[in-house]
Amino acid sequence: MISALFLMNGKGEVLISRIYRDDISRGVANAFRLEVIGSKETRSPVKLIGSTSFMYIKVGGIYIVGVSRQNVNACMVFEVLHQLVDIFKSYFDTLDEDAIKNNFVLVYELLDEILDFGYPQNCSTDVLKLYITQGQGKLKSLDKLKQDKISKITIQATGTTPWRTPDIKHKKNELYIDVIESVNLLMSAEGNILRADVSGQVMMKCYLSGMPECKFGMNDKIIMDKEKGSVPARSQRRTNGIEIDDITFHQCVRLGKFDTDRTISFIPPDGEFELMRYRTTEHINLPFKVIPIVREMGRTRLECSVTVKSNFSSKMFGSNVKIIIPTPKNTAVCKIVVAAGKAKYMPEQDGIIWRIKRFPGDTEFTLRAEVELMASVNLDKKTWSRPPISMEFQVTMFTASGFHVRFLKVVEKSNYTPIKWVRYLTKAGTYQNRI
């Protein structure tokens, strides 16, 4: 189990240290500073020093370190660390050194609630916010009503739906669904796909009254096949089910029900939450295709021409498209000609950055560049490693996996009809083309 949590700044100074078990001392933070922050070798997220394991993430210049001396489940620890980041962000918007320093009382309070004796207890922001409030001194004047409320909190936090209080009222019953996908691609210089996958998430913003019972439907192939079998007449239209490799749900989804008949039913928490996460690796629609030609002309010159082609319908468009074309370290001068957008040599990134604000569907743009290199003094210097071209973009109303929401049914005692909105967005993950 987690023996201690440390929050450190980039220099390795301890901002927060919370020790849950007495099998370690505060001094281990020093070991971490020396062995991980101070060391020059490539860093792995888990470091074993002596018999103590350090698992850490770095967010906003802060190391969040979980320490254990036992054979702890590393995935669990990392999940807790990431949840912590979410919780901190929801409490004080940005997570950085100053935010931690200004709110250290709050942070300690949170750490006390989130973990107990190293075991995670409660990572739900909504519940935590019920009893850990930012307003100081509020709890001082505890009148009877508030004490009731507090006892209610306890019951609720330990009940069957700890993520939702029963007495929520909204004037307008609204529901927003965002499907956000990020595409990862690695393509060889010859244009063969070496690796492609999509990881997506379904985010929900839920403003519903009472205790609504929801049912969510999507075009998963298994579900579709099942429905096709049971209701053959209706299934004519929707045959384009997608294959989902991997799926995880928010804790509100009834997993038992999903296992038996593949229906996703749940009572949602109020506000924003991530309903599910999924991953697909088959039949991926790549939004952009890159055709690079890079020629090294002797030791001091390089010519490249990069063509980018959009692969979606002309009604849609990609925004904030950024293509990074790497150049050798000893680049001196770049002469660049582009058909659209702006391109510039950025020595800090070791490459040419080409930005296109709006990339219409079904079109192609080309960049041509002549790069002059500085001759190196050491003749035996190793040749340029030719790192891949990488790309960033956003395409709205497009899903690379083909995922789409089929339905979302809401049943509530008061029988209202909520207003529902759906939005799709595809982003680039690591989208790389070798050259």
Added chain:
Amino acid sequence: MSTPNPNIAKTSMRGLTNFISDLRNAPSKENEEKRVTKEMAHIRKEFKENKNIDGYARRKYVCKLIYMYMLGYELDFGHMEAVTLLSSTKFSEKQIGYISIAILLHEQHEMLPLIINSFKEDLLARNDYFQSLALAAICNIGGKEVAEFLSPLIQKLLIANTSSPMVKKRAALAILRMNRKNIGFVTPDQWVERLVSVLDDSDFGVLNSLMSLLIELASENPIGWESAIPKVIQLLKKIAINKEFPKEYTYYHIACPWLQVKLLKFLRYFPPPEDSQGGQVLNEILNAIFSQSESAKAGTVNHKNSLNAVLFEAINLIIHLDSDPTLLKQTSSLLGRFITVKETNIRYLGLATMSHFANLSNETSIMIKKYQDTVLLSLKDADISIRRRALDLLYGMCDKNTCKHIVAELLSYLQTADYAIREELVIKIANLAEKFASNYSWYVDVILQLITTAGDFVSDDIWFRVVKIVTNHEDIQAYAASTVFTALQSRNCHETLIKVGGYILGEFGHLIADSPQSSPLIQFNILHSKYGTCSPSTKALLLSTYAKFVNLFPELTQPTQEVFKQHSNYIDAEIQQRACEYLNLTSLNEDLMQTVLDVIPAFSEKDNSNNNNINSSNGNSQDPRVSSGSGYHTPPPQQQYQQPVQQQQSNNNLQDLLDPFGLGLGGSPQPAQQQVAQYQQPQQQIVMQPQQIQQQQSPQEVQSPFGSGTHNFSPSSPNGPSSPINSGGAIDPLQLKILISFKRLCLASEGVLYEDNMLQVGLKSEYQGSQGRLMLYYGNSSAFPLTNFNVTFNSVSGVQLQPQSIAPVIQPKAQIQQPVTFSCTSEFTETPTVVINFLTPGKPITIHLKLPIIMSKFFDPLKLNSGDFFAKWKTISGKPLEIQEVFKPTKPVDINQFTKVLSDGLNITVLKGVDPNPNNIVAACLYPFGSNGQPIQCYIRIESNPQANMCRVTIRTQSAVLTNTLKSLLIAHLQ
């Protein structure tokens, strides 16, 4: 350079300052890196695009590049720009150019030849500043090439009247640099007059630099530089007595301390001045320095430091001169003061100097006797370096009278001493105890106490020594036996004690056997109770002890034979063999047993090996050439030479003492051993053969008349790789195999050098002229990886081996190879050896092998006709250039076989038709690398008599060494 220089324009480069402040203000490493890559890109662009970049900009960019380079970023361009700056006529640009090349380049850099010309131009320029810049850069990166091209020029600058002091002092340092890079570059015969003439210079800066140069030169070899001494003394006088020195060279009220120190140090490389006048002046000077220090009031730290620096240097010189008693007296009181001061550094120096002082003579060591208590106190100092010095000093101070006191103090200190210092302490105590022992029982007591308190640090040498002394002095044998016996009774005694006890009880146990407390059975039981926990070598030794017991006390036959029987199948070959041999020896023949297991004869009194140990560990913290205070009298080569000798001695010791009952010690036990061998199983008889072969192999042995059977069995040669510890008849079949493969590889160019169930070593060799190349293949034939695989090559004089490094691990069934190149520079007699170390999962393994690199591999063919051959044959005669030897081959004489071995294996040209007798062979060869550089011709005649199966070899060469080696070689391979 305090004078204002009109050439240095006050130009600030704003871009540079901005850049530097940007980097300094960078909040994180990443930001700094970003800023640097951006700046690099910018500079690349400027250098590439802007063809006619002006001097200012170029200077600015080069400055930025140097700054980034100094921050640790890689820099692979801009060097050309820096070189361009060199040829500028502006001082500011030239300065940056020189600074940058001094930082960016090194002496082997490929761009250096490009700039030698700029050096030359600037050195020839009539501008002091340009000359200074060039010289300063040479001081930093000058190498061999620079020395070749520019040394006359620099020398001229140093001695020319026209060059300013600024140039002269740099020139002196540049010469120093070139000499350091190129030892022996400055020789007295060419340089001494010129350098000494510069000593007349009035500028102290020049003198300071020049003295650095002179000290370096004198430290290499003082001979030839004596003519500088009068001037140096004169200078010292000028400073110390006449007080003539420029004001600006006063440092915290001390007159030019650096120059004084250098002058004094220089004098220490030479013997005391012979003319009485010089000596007198020197004494006056030293007196002046002393009186100066007394009158000086304690000032700041800097003042004290510079004062003490001069003072210590003066003391060192006094110790070196060792002449004036009043000065010595003053020195001793000064040192006495130093070792009590609070400051650690001064105390350290005081103790170190005092131990030199103590070693000087009897009087001096008496003089410092009164500080003994202070020194003993220093043993408990918090700083370990101080404790070390105090220990050294105590060692030096010790004499007959104080010895007991000091040893007792040291022994009590040993219990609390740091582990880091214990080993040294143990050696020193052992040494003192032996050196000043008035009665040997005290010595035995001390050593036993040493073993009990710090057994881990007692090296084998020390207990060997005890054993030797006890064996050689009958009067203490009984005492030693009873003391050891008492010591062994304690529950946990150290293994070294068991070894000593095993030996002493085995030899002299009978002296105390009459007492009922130490009856033979009790002795045996006490030793055997420790047996289980011992290491194999101790167990082997104890087995020998038991055998001795059987000889002395017949009543112990039963229990000891029990032990021998238990071990007759023991896993360790050495122990097993001993057990078997002793079992047979003690049960078969009483007379034989008594002869073999008789009391060890007294050891011959070799010089004390422990003493040497101390010498080598003494004063290693300082420059060996000046440390001993009498550096001139004991030149360094001799000191270095002593070490290997001492190692050999201790090696010998180890070999005769690890098997103290020795079977291999003198001449007498040897025939008995041969008889023993005949009683053993067939395996034992095989063992005899390798010994014979070994003796044929080893060159020294061959010189003794062969086959007469009176040669001794002691390990053949101290560095012979095939002489492991088990000398007494314990050569196993593996050794035999190694010898056979070595012999075969002497004739062939490739084959297997070594093979056992874990490792196979193969070898391929090529020879071309004086160069040779070996490829060694190490194959792992075991089922586990061999780790920490490490091969050490031992070159011999004449052949220098240069192995390439190899991977430390060999996977199972894998093979790695190691190329070794070597070149032959002169005749050589020894064979290079190789030591292979590796770890198997069980234990570390060490294999010693001889490499088949022998002189014959370098032979060139030599074709001669009959007339020529005999003409040359007759020019050489008589020992040692001629050697004749008769030998009896093991197989019937076969002339064709001989011819084949000679021509194919040993690269010797067999000359046909020179000798009419078909049973004779005439051969010749050319050894291309004589010690004087000339090739050596070798002439060989072999006459054989098939009827008597006898052969006679006659060898004549122009080198005695070659003749000898060739003879050994021929006999080894023809026999």
